[in-house]
Amino acid sequence: MVYVSMFSLLGVNGHLKEGDSFTLTAEIQEDSISAVGGVSINFLEDRPDIKPSRNILFHFNPRPSSRIILNSCLKGKWQDELTIEGNDLDGMLLQKPFDLTIKILSVKDARNACENKSEFEVYLNDVFLTTFRSPLPITASKFIGFSPCIRICKASKSVC
Incomplete structure (x- = not known):
């Protein structure tokens, strides 16, 4: 996956x-979401323009017809995709601007390969969508990393 646009999380109050x-x-951009694959925002562990990441920690992919695909990519292989559908998702995403929020619930010890490594809630404009594992x-x-037709206005972190 090639990203034209990206920014570092290191400047957003640390890790x-x-x-x-x-x-x-x-x-x-309003016409971008109507494309077959939609647009995407991907949380990455490596800078995508230097070392293409085989791991996408969280993939947020709005698609046409009020659908959002959530997923992770582990060592180049997509995991089980979660599809969220709703009547007003397109309206929420095309609201200028929209807020995507994740609230990190738990992070597991990396030594246990059998269980999910993180669990977090996903919100769109303060509306709860799902808990993603x-x-x-x-x-x-x-x-x-994000699609070039997405403009990032602000990134912020808060501690609960």
């Missing part, structure tokens, strides 16, 4: 930790 909430305020620790995120 993400269990108990943190992270909010990304962004805008999507990832085989990768979301706290390892150092960069966010």
Whole structure:
């Protein structure tokens, strides 16, 4: 996956930790979401323009027809995809701007390969969407890569 746009999380009050909430305020060009694959925001552990990441810690992928795909990619292989559908998702995403918030509930010890490494709640404009379980620790995120048709307005972290 090639990213034209990315930014470092290191400047957003340090690394993400269990108990943190992270909010990304962004805008999507209206015609971009109608594309077949939609647009994406990906939490990454490596800077994508130097070392293409085989791990996507969290993949947020709005698609046409009020659908959002959530997933993780582990060593180049996509995991079980979670699809969220709703009547007003397109309206929420095309609201200028929208807020994507994750609230980190738990991060597990990396030595146990059988269990999910992180669990976090996902919100869109302060509306709860789901609790997402990832085989990768979301706290390892150092960069966010995103589609060029997305403009990041602000990123902020708060400790609960």
